[in-house]
Amino acid sequence: MDSIMKEFEHLVVKLEAIKSATDNFSDTKIIGKGGFGNVYEGELSQPRRKTKVAFKRLDRKHGQGNPEFWKEVMMLSCYTHENLISLLGYCNEGGEMILVYEHASNGSLDRHLSSTNLTWTQRIRICHDAAKGLRYLHEDKGNHHRVLHRDIKSSNILLDENWKAKVSDMGLAKVGPANQYTFLITDIVGTFGYIDPMYLRMGFLTKESDVYSFGVVLFEVLCGRLCFDYSNAHSWNIVHIWKQKYEENKLDEVMLKDDLMQALDQSSLEIFSEIAYQCLQESREKRPKMSDVVEKLEIALKTQEHVDLTPKKYREIVKAVVPPLIYRSVEELKVLLSKGVLLNGGKTAKLHNPMFEEYQEIVKAASQFLVYESLVELKEILSKGVHLDGYKTWFSLNEKGEHSHMISIKDCLIPNEDLPSRYESHCWSRFPAGLYQTNNKGFKTRVKTQLLSPAITYTVNLVLHCSSYCDQAYVDLKYRLSGESTTSTVYLANERREDWLYTAELYQFTSDGSIVDLEIIFENSGTNIVGVEGIMFQPLEIVEDPMLEDDKLSSDTEKSTMEKNHFSCLGKWFQCNNDTAQDDTPQEVYYVAIVQPTNAVSPVYRKL
Missing domain, CATH: 1.10.510.10 (Transferase(Phosphotransferase) domain 1)
Structure with a gap:
C-alpha cells in the first residue's frame, strides 16, 4: 500500500482544503449519492485559480471500502480518455477517503x-x-x-x-x-x-x-x-x-x-x-x-x-432529391442547393446565399455540426472556436474577425522510426489525441495551413504544457527551420489565457492568404516541458508598452536600420541579444524575424 501511495502522491489533496471547499461537508453541497457515498461540489484552490470539482466521500456503510477506493485511483490514473471522467486527486487523511473528480455540471x-x-x-x-x-x-x-x-x-x-x-x-x-x-x-x-x-x-x-x-x-x-x-x-x-x-x-x-x-x-x-x-x-x-x-x-x-438540421422549408426538397444529399450542417445543405440538385421528375432546385461564402470552407471542414440562421450567429460560433478536419485542427476568429488556426501535434509530427510516438489525454487539450510526450528527445514537425487572413502579421507558436505555475515559464527550446543551419532559442513561454497551457512564440510573418507550409526541427525537448499540444498560427496582438518609449528609434533611423538588414531567407529567430539592455534593471531583449511576402526578413526588437 505504501508503494501505491508513493506512486500517486502527486494527486494528494489536503483534507483541510476539501472541508473548506465543501463547507465542512455541508448537505447544501451534496450533488449526488451512490454506492460509494455522498458526492459534494466545491471550488478547490489551485496555485493560480479556483477550479470547480466534485468530491466523492467514502461511506463504508454502503459496502465499499479501501479496495474500491484504491482501485478507482489506479484505474483513472492509468486509463484516460475524453469520455472517461478525470480524476484530479484524492485524500486519505483523518479517517476520510475522498476522490476528487472533474466537475460534470449537468449531473448523471x-x-x-x-x-x-x-x-x-x-x-x-x-x-x-x-x-x-x-x-x-x-x-x-x-x-x-x-x-x-x-x-x-x-x-x-x-x-x-x-x-x-x-x-x-x-x-x-x-x-x-x-x-x-x-x-x-x-x-x-x-x-x-x-x-x-x-x-x-x-x-x-x-x-x-x-x-x-x-x-x-x-x-x-x-x-x-x-x-x-x-x-x-x-x-x-x-x-x-x-x-x-x-x-x-x-x-x-x-x-x-x-x-x-x-x-x-x-x-x-x-x-x-x-x-x-x-x-x-x-x-x-x-x-x-x-x-x-x-x-x-x-x-x-x-x-x-x-x-434536426434541415429547416422545414427545405425538407420536401431534400426528400425529393435523387441521389440523397449528404451534408453536415444547414450551411452545407445551402451550398449543395445553391449548385442545383436533381429532383423527382427531372426538376431542379437552386438556393444561393452569398453572405456565407467567406466561411464556406470552414463550415464544410467543421468536425461539429454547426447550427445557425444568420451570419452573426455563425461568427459568434466561430469566435468561440470549432474543430476542423476530424478534430485534427482548431479554428477561431478574434474580435477583429481575423483567423486563428491551430494544428494538433499528432497531425503535424514527423514520425521517428527509432522512437514510437506516445500521446496522453489531457483535460486542457483541445484535441482528443492529447499531448505528445517528448521523452526528453527532439522532434520534427511539418505544418500546413491555408486558413489565415491575408495582409495580417501572424505569430507561429508551439503550444505546450509546462511543469511551471507562473504566468511565464522558462523553456529553453532550440529549433530551426528545415534547410537552415542556424539554430534559434526561445527561452520563455506565456500562459494561454483560457487554460493552463503555454505558448512559445517561434517567429512572425505576414500572411498573403496563400498556403503556409513549414517544416520545423526542434533540436531538444526544452526545459520544464511536460507535453506538446500543437502548433498555432495567431494574429499578432500589438500591445503598447510605456517602458519602450525611451528606447524607440526615430522614424528615419529605424527606417534606415531596417533597410540595411534585409535577408534572403529566414535568418535568426528569437536570438538572445546579450549586448542590449544594460540599464539598472536588466531585461532580456529577443530578436524576432518578420517574414515579408518577398521572403525578406526585417528585424524588430521587443522587450518581454
Whole structure:
C-alpha cells in the first residue's frame, strides 16, 4: 500500500482544503449519492485559480471500502480518455477517503432520461460518447489487458457543461487478459436491472457483460425512464418488456414521446433500437462488440442530425432529391442547393446565399455540426472556436474577425522510426489525441495551413504544457527551420489565457492568404516541458508598452536600420541579444524575424 501511495502522491489533496471547499461537508453541497457515498461540489484552490470539482466521500456503510477506493485511483490514473471522467486527486487523511473528480455540471444521465429538453440528437450523441468511453476500456492498450467496468448504468454516465458523456465509477472495475474470453470470479457485483443474466447465474464475467448493461442504458434513453419499476415497496425489472415490444414491432408503445420534442427519425430509430436489442441477447456470442456499437450509434446520430438540421422549408426538397444529399450542417445543405440538385421528375432546385461564402470552407471542414440562421450567429460560433478536419485542427476568429488556426501535434509530427510516438489525454487539450510526450528527445514537425487572413502579421507558436505555475515559464527550446543551419532559442513561454497551457512564440510573418507550409526541427525537448499540444498560427496582438518609449528609434533611423538588414531567407529567430539592455534593471531583449511576402526578413526588437 505504501508503494501505491508513493506512486500517486502527486494527486494528494489536503483534507483541510476539501472541508473548506465543501463547507465542512455541508448537505447544501451534496450533488449526488451512490454506492460509494455522498458526492459534494466545491471550488478547490489551485496555485493560480479556483477550479470547480466534485468530491466523492467514502461511506463504508454502503459496502465499499479501501479496495474500491484504491482501485478507482489506479484505474483513472492509468486509463484516460475524453469520455472517461478525470480524476484530479484524492485524500486519505483523518479517517476520510475522498476522490476528487472533474466537475460534470449537468449531473448523471439518469436525471435527464424523462427530460423533454434533451433532443433526440443530444440523446444519441450522449450514448455515442459513452459507448466510445466503454470501447476504450475494452480495447487492448498494448499491454494485452482490457478493463471490464462491471457497473455500467445511466447514473454512472456523467454529463459535462457541453453534454459530453463521460463514464464514471471505476471502483468495481476488473482488469483481465485481452486474449482470454472468460474468467471465473467469486463475487458478483453490479446494479439490479443492469447485470448480465449469464453473469448473474454462472459467475463468468466477460466484456459482453458490460455490453448487456450498456444495452439496458440505450433502452432507458429510448424510453425515457429507468429499467425498473417501483410498486408496493418492490422493484420490478422491465427490460424484458422492452425486448418484447421490439420483437413485436411495438416500440412506439414504450418509447419517449412529447409534442415539444423534434420527432425521432424512423431510420435513426431502427438503427438505434436494433443495436440496443442486440446488446441484450441472451447468448454472449450474439452480442456486438463495443466498436460495433459505436459505429452503429454514429450512423444513427448522423441520420438524426440531418433531420434536426434541415429547416422545414427545405425538407420536401431534400426528400425529393435523387441521389440523397449528404451534408453536415444547414450551411452545407445551402451550398449543395445553391449548385442545383436533381429532383423527382427531372426538376431542379437552386438556393444561393452569398453572405456565407467567406466561411464556406470552414463550415464544410467543421468536425461539429454547426447550427445557425444568420451570419452573426455563425461568427459568434466561430469566435468561440470549432474543430476542423476530424478534430485534427482548431479554428477561431478574434474580435477583429481575423483567423486563428491551430494544428494538433499528432497531425503535424514527423514520425521517428527509432522512437514510437506516445500521446496522453489531457483535460486542457483541445484535441482528443492529447499531448505528445517528448521523452526528453527532439522532434520534427511539418505544418500546413491555408486558413489565415491575408495582409495580417501572424505569430507561429508551439503550444505546450509546462511543469511551471507562473504566468511565464522558462523553456529553453532550440529549433530551426528545415534547410537552415542556424539554430534559434526561445527561452520563455506565456500562459494561454483560457487554460493552463503555454505558448512559445517561434517567429512572425505576414500572411498573403496563400498556403503556409513549414517544416520545423526542434533540436531538444526544452526545459520544464511536460507535453506538446500543437502548433498555432495567431494574429499578432500589438500591445503598447510605456517602458519602450525611451528606447524607440526615430522614424528615419529605424527606417534606415531596417533597410540595411534585409535577408534572403529566414535568418535568426528569437536570438538572445546579450549586448542590449544594460540599464539598472536588466531585461532580456529577443530578436524576432518578420517574414515579408518577398521572403525578406526585417528585424524588430521587443522587450518581454
